[in-house]
Amino acid sequence: MKRFSLKNVIDITFFVIMIAFSILVYSTYNRAQQVKKNRIIVNRTSNINSILEKVLSSAIDIETGTRGFTITGDDNYLEVYQSGQTNIKEWIDSLESMTKSDTLQILKLDTLQQLIDSKKKISALTIKTRKEFGMERAAEIVKTGRGKEIMDSIRVIVANYQNNAVKILSENLNETEENVKARNRNFSLFTIITFLIVFFAYVKIRQNAKRLMLDQIIQENLMDELTMQNQQLNDFANMTSHNLRSPAANITSLVAAIYEDSTIDEYKMIFDMLRKVAYNLNESLNQLMEVLHIRKNKSIEKETITFENVFTKTVETLQGEILKSDAKITSDFTNASQILYSPIYLESVFHNLISNALKYRNPSRTPEIHVSTEFKNNHVYLHVIDNGLGIDLIKNGHKLFGMNQVFHNHPEAKGIGLFMTKAQIETMKGKISVQSEVGKGTHFTVMFGN
Structure with missing residues (x-):
């Protein structure tokens, strides 16, 4: 052989x-x-x-x-x-x-x-x-x-x-x-x-x-x-x-965990858990796909939206975090109450900016967040102001809206929210800017495109 x-x-x-x-x-x-x-x-x-x-x-x-x-x-x-x-x-x-x-x-x-x-x-x-x-x-x-x-x-x-x-x-x-x-x-x-x-x-x-x-x-x-x-x-x-x-x-x-005598509620609970497992497996890929979709989407549906309604919906969604932090959130939309915009994008912008303000609150004082709008130079502006931790713009300003950029130690920080927000705003021909000082707070300004 x-x-x-x-x-x-x-x-x-x-x-x-x-x-x-x-x-x-x-x-x-x-x-x-x-x-x-x-x-x-x-x-x-x-x-x-x-x-x-x-x-x-x-x-x-x-x-x-x-x-x-x-x-x-x-x-x-x-x-x-x-x-x-x-x-x-x-x-x-x-x-x-x-x-x-x-x-x-x-x-x-x-x-x-x-x-x-x-x-x-x-x-x-x-x-x-x-x-x-x-x-x-x-x-x-x-x-x-x-x-x-x-x-x-x-x-x-x-x-x-x-x-x-x-x-x-x-x-x-x-x-x-x-x-x-x-x-x-x-x-x-x-x-x-x-x-x-x-x-x-x-x-x-x-x-x-x-x-x-x-x-x-x-x-x-x-x-x-x-x-x-x-x-x-x-x-x-x-x-x-x-x-x-x-x-x-x-x-x-x-x-x-499912047996022959399991109830419908138990089935629903298991399905919810399975959905979370699937979500976690695909989260990073879905985020990248969403960014690509934002960049490529040329036909975004718009409708007349009331800022107060979007604000109320966002506050209701974040109610648990608001109660936990005892945050004070105020609003003033008298100068510009409505806008022709994408509902999904506007809700995303509100949610990311307000949730960030809650997430990076200053532990030494009661969180205060003020959301307002104004109309000037033929554009609608949105302002979100907080008294949170603030951001060192000299050190981190150039990468503030980058993907996977995190500037504070927080267990839920993923560095995708501001990147997505900027991508959505720019897709709608708008701009976003920030003013911030460490220890005092942050002021985000969104100029919506026409």
Whole structure:
């Protein structure tokens, strides 16, 4: 039998390892695609379920407005009725759009649409009768119970869908668990095979090295080559272990926490946790993609926005941090109350600037933040002023809006907020500037583009 040379052993070893690695990558990719598909189904089903709740709520508004007007004759109830009419059409249109490509066909809209149409008709008839013939005639229609019967049917359809949704989500979760387990088994098998191959190669290399003792230079060169290749293999194994084992273990642990008798709330809690794991895995990439999207997006939708509404929404979102820090936040939008702008971008600008002011507050005094607007030189300006830690602009001013730049020790500091804010503002043809003094506070000024 022909003896293998050292070179042959190395070539065969890495050839087998690459085959095993290719199989692992292919298997892992297929499993990951299935997990991704299941996650999309989970999100899609959750969205449809949420819209169904809004359909039910709008139907209740129609019934409430109809009954209120029938009893009191107060036109204010008609506003509730009209609002329900408008909203329910919007939500039904959304459901139709979402279910056109619903291959699972877990939601049938025909019956629901018929019931809603019937509800609209009987409500309209009741209101018309109340206006033309008085409350007693309208009450007779209500007493027939037809309206209640329709509402009960709508509730039954929504409940049936939710039950079906739980069943489907459970099946997809079980499938995801199996995919994760299979991926872990593949990785373990790959590790074992790699170890055996490397061990076998090591034995063969030792045997061949004895025959090459007379050629010390060749021996040393071959050992150096093997050391380098082994180091590359170890580096790859370490990266693979780090990138696959931790998230796989997290997902497996979460899935293992679900049992046959688990409640819907428990399912929702696990799904929320799984969503956080997925978010953490993709956060850095998503941030870069978002920046690229901001740079490339040439058709950003604008609408007239009231600054007070955006400010209120931001304060409500940060309410926990505000209460924790006992911060005082004031505003004045009298000089410029509205602007034609992108809602998403404006909310992002408000959130980043105010949350930064809270995050980098001075611990020696009560945080004070003032947000205001003004109109000058045919431009709208936004000012956000705080009494926080401040920034050394002489030292850090040139990199203040850079990506991953952090100037204070804070566990939640990531160095992406100001970078994103600047990118969004400049995409809308605006500018952002800052004035700051260490220990006294910071003043951000945003000039919105026309």
